[in-house]
Amino acid sequence: MASIKLEQLTKRFGKVVAVNNLNLEVKDGEFIALLGPSGCGKTTTLLMIAGIYRPTQGKIYFDDVLVNDVAPKDRYVGLVFQSYALYPHMKVYDNIAFPLKLAKVPRKEIDRKVYEVAKLTKIEELLDRMPGQLSGGQQQRVALCRALVKEPEILLLDEPLSNLDARLRIETRAEIKRLQRELGITTILVTHDQVEALTMSERVAVMHAGVLQQYGPPDELYDRPRNLFVASFIGDPPMNLIPVELERTDGRLRLVADSFVLPLAEEWENMLGQIPEASFTLGVRPEDVRISTEEKANALLGEVFLTEPLGGGTLVHFMFGEISFRVLASREIKMDVGDKFWLVPDQSKLHIFTKDGLSVREVGRRDAQ
Amino acid sequence: MFLLPGILLIFLFFLAPVVITAVMGFTNMDYRFQWNFVGFGNFFRMSDDFLVPKILVNTLVYTFGTLAIFNVTFGLILALLTTSISERVGLFFRALWLLPRFTPPVVYAAIWLWILSPTRNGLLNGLRVAMGLNPIAWISEYPWGVIIVTNGIIGASMGMLIFASAIKAIPRDYLWAARVDGASWFQEVRHIVLPLIRWPLMFITAYQTLSLLTSYEYILLITQGGPFHASEVWSLYAYNKAFSAYAGTYEFGYAAALATVLVLIGTVASIAYWKMFRFREMMAPPRIEVS
Numbered sequence: 016m017a018s019i020k021l022e023q024l025t026k027r028f029g030k031v032v033a034v035n036n037l038n039l040e041v042k043d044g045e046f047i048a049l050l051g052p053s054g055c056g057k058t059t060t061l062l063m064i065a066g067i068y069r070p071t072q073g074k075i076y077f078d079d080v081l082v083n084d085v086a087p088k089d090r091y092v093g094l095v096f097q098s099y100a101l102y103p104h105m106k107v108y109d110n111i112a113f114p115l116k117l118a119k120v121p122r123k124e125i126d127r128k129v130y131e132v133a134k135l136t137k138i139e140e141l142l143d144r145m146p147g148q149l150s151g152g153q154q155q156r157v158a159l160c161r162a163l164v165k166e167p168e169i170l171l172l173d174e175p176l177s178n179l180d181a182r183l184r185i186e187t188r189a190e191i192k193r194l195q196r197e198l199g200i201t202t203i204l205v206t207h208d209q210v211e212a213l214t215m216s217e218r219v220a221v222m223h224a225g226v227l228q229q230y231g232p233p234d235e236l237y238d239r240p241r242n243l244f245v246a247s248f249i250g251d252p253p254m255n256l257i258p259v260e261l262e263r264t265d266g267r268l269r270l271v272a273d274s275f276v277l278p279l280a281e282e283w284e285n286m287l288g289q290i291p292e293a294s295f296t297l298g299v300r301p302e303d304v305r306i307s308t309e310e311k312a313n314a315l316l317g318e319v320f321l322t323e324p325l326g327g328g329t330l331v332h333f334m335f336g337e338i339s340f341r342v343l344a345s346r347e348i349k350m351d352v353g354d355k356f357w358l359v360p361d362q363s364k365l366h367i368f369t370k371d372g373l374s375v376r377e378v379g380r381r382d383a384q
Numbered sequence: 385m386f387l388l389p390g391i392l393l394i395f396l397f398f399l400a401p402v403v404i405t406a407v408m409g410f411t412n413m414d415y416r417f418q419w420n421f422v423g424f425g426n427f428f429r430m431s432d433d434f435l436v437p438k439i440l441v442n443t444l445v446y447t448f449g450t451l452a453i454f455n456v457t458f459g460l461i462l463a464l465l466t467t468s469i470s471e472r473v474g475l476f477f478r479a480l481w482l483l484p485r486f487t488p489p490v491v492y493a494a495i496w497l498w499i500l501s502p503t504r505n506g507l508l509n510g511l512r513v514a515m516g517l518n519p520i521a522w523i524s525e526y527p528w529g530v531i532i533v534t535n536g537i538i539g540a541s542m543g544m545l546i547f548a549s550a551i552k553a554i555p556r557d558y559l560w561a562a563r564v565d566g567a568s569w570f571q572e573v574r575h576i577v578l579p580l581i582r583w584p585l586m587f588i589t590a591y592q593t594l595s596l597l598t599s600y601e602y603i604l605l606i607t608q609g610g611p612f613h614a615s616e617v618w619s620l621y622a623y624n625k626a627f628s629a630y631a632g633t634y635e636f637g638y639a640a641a642l643a644t645v646l647v648l649i650g651t652v653a654s655i656a657y658w659k660m661f662r663f664r665e666m667m668a669p670p671r672i673e674v675s
């Protein structure tokens with residue numbers, strides 16, 4: 016197994032900057048995810064690690080060894096393409112055996128290894144078929160087998176689940192996680208699906224327009240998004256994001272937008288006090304708001320506009336003038352359109368972003384450094 | 385009913401000439417254009433014609449030599465090389481190789497006559513002389529080589545074009561996957577590219593076989609089939625029998641019989657190719673998602 020280190024990695028295609036100054040470390044045996052919307056440079060990053068693309072700038076290290084000039088075949092990397100890229104003219108067996116044949120592994124050994132990985136992913140009975148005769152889920156397994164059969168040090172998965180239907184996706188998610196843990200192989204999963212990233216990996220790197228936004232464990236991304244992009248991209252249902260003005264009345268700070276007026280707790284005084292501007296974006300996760308029938312401190316009075324039952328709970332939309340505010344309520348509370356409730360956001364879980372989209376917490380931390 | 389005009393056209397332009405040729409092959413028609421049927425006379429004459437075995441060998445060597453060395457292999461090499469360098473440079477080289485196709489055959493032949501001239505003014509002999517070697521009468525010494533090279537250089541461009549576009553149509557993921565799997569450039573070509581361009585390969589092989597069997601214009605212009613029939617191929621022989629007056633008569637009947645045999649050879653070759661490639665057909669139609 017190997018650790019990976021990317022240093023100021025940049026890839027340009029003509030004028031397009033696909034990956035911009037990316038710094039990233041993956042520990043030996045770690046499972047990380049590259050998460051971001053389509054076109055943000057995830058596949059390009061993966062292909063640079065695999066040695067298919069040559070970086071325009073920057074360095075790639077495996078176990079502290081510079082591999083920029085190492086050919087793909089000498090990188091000991093297994094890669095599952097988004098398209099699976101199973102060779103259409105070879106049987107499943109030959110697809111999986113291909114890397115071993117090229118490495119001149121003896122026939123018997125090839126046989127043993129192919130059956131071994133086929134068993135691992137439960138596709139033994141498919142070995143005689145052509146790829147065109149397989150379903151998407153089966154093709155995905157075969158591609159995984161082909162990547163694993165040469166016992167690579169690093170496993171790269173490019174949107175391995177995106178071609179599967181919803182139920183199969185959940186099963187396969189767990190299975191890939193299990194495989195990764197059993198084999199202890201350093202793994203990078205590329206995905207645009209935040210649930211996939213958060214559930215499968217130990218750390219998630221969020222990318223946007225070729226730039227790394229934040230890299231950390233799922234909890235950290237969820238609890239302390241560093242900027243607006245991460246805040247809006249992570250979380251389902253998504254975070255409420257409201258452009259607000261900071262006002263001081265009677266010595267207390269309040270965030271105001273239209274008829275939405277949220278008094279802030281003392282703890283925010285320090286952080287916001289340092290910032291000269293008055294316009295911010297407030298972020299509140301729907302699950303971080305308590306609903307009460309009685310007036311509370313630092314609460315707002317809202318009227319139910321719409322309810323969406325989600326099975327486990329209810330997503331309730333409140334309107335404050337033009338501003339819609341979604342709250343996740345437990346099913347026990349009975350709510351009808353037009354009912355009024357006090358909404359109490361958890362002050363310690365508020366997210367406040369500057370005009371540049373940076374979290375106020377980050378601004379404080381950066382100034383302290 | 386709607387098909388009738390089409391069928392008529394097909395008959396007029398494609399079938400009729402073959403039928404007329406075949407029928408003419410059973411006459412001893414000459415410059416007087418009389419349909420005197422002589423049964424299998426022309427075919428008996430062919431089996432007694434002392435030149436026919438020589439010409440048959442010439443034809444096979446020319447057709448399959450040019451095919452194997454140039455039209456398929458060299459065309460493939462050109463396609464592989466020009467698709468693995470940068471797009472613009474590749475395009476330039478392919479265009480360059482295509483130039484002779486736009487050149488009138490007479491000019492192309494004249495250039496070769498200069499290159500191969502037995503005098504010291506020819507290009508090759510000029511070089512030999514400059515290196516202190518004696519000039520060589522290329523055409524008399526190497527008649528087979530000459531007709532293969534001169535036809536091959538121009539013939540390779542068609543394979544090159546078809547193969548290049550087929551190679552470019554291969555999804556990049558397959559080639560990248562092979563590279564990650566540990567394939568060298570040669571292994572990539574052998575295990576991925578060639579199997580995936582099997583159909584264009586078959587098409588070019590079959591098409592070029594037929595076109596080489598029937599083409600003789602460059603041979604006529606460069607070697608005239610000589611020396612002493614050493615580079616005369618079947619189609620040129622038929623042409624000579626029909627139109628060249630060196631026998632004193634225009635032997636349309638005999639020429640038509642020769643042409644009929646050529647059509648038969650071509651048909652047999654096509655069927656053989658079909659069987660050969662069909663045999664290895666194994667790509668199954670894809671199935672939709674079920675799981």
Ligand SMILES: Nc1ncnc2c1ncn2[C@@H]1O[C@H](COP(=O)(O)OP(=O)(O)O)[C@@H](O)[C@H]1O
Nearest residue numbers: 028031032033052053054055056057058059060
């Ligand atoms: N081979 C290429 N040539 C030109 N542009 C490319 C190429 N590959 C990717 N790009 C561009 O680089 C950006 C990142 O692409 P990609 O890495 O495929 O994104 P993702 O995998 O995150 O969807 C996109 O804008 C894409 O159009």
Ligand SMILES: [Mg+2]
Nearest residue numbers: 054057058097
């Ligand atoms: Mg991608």
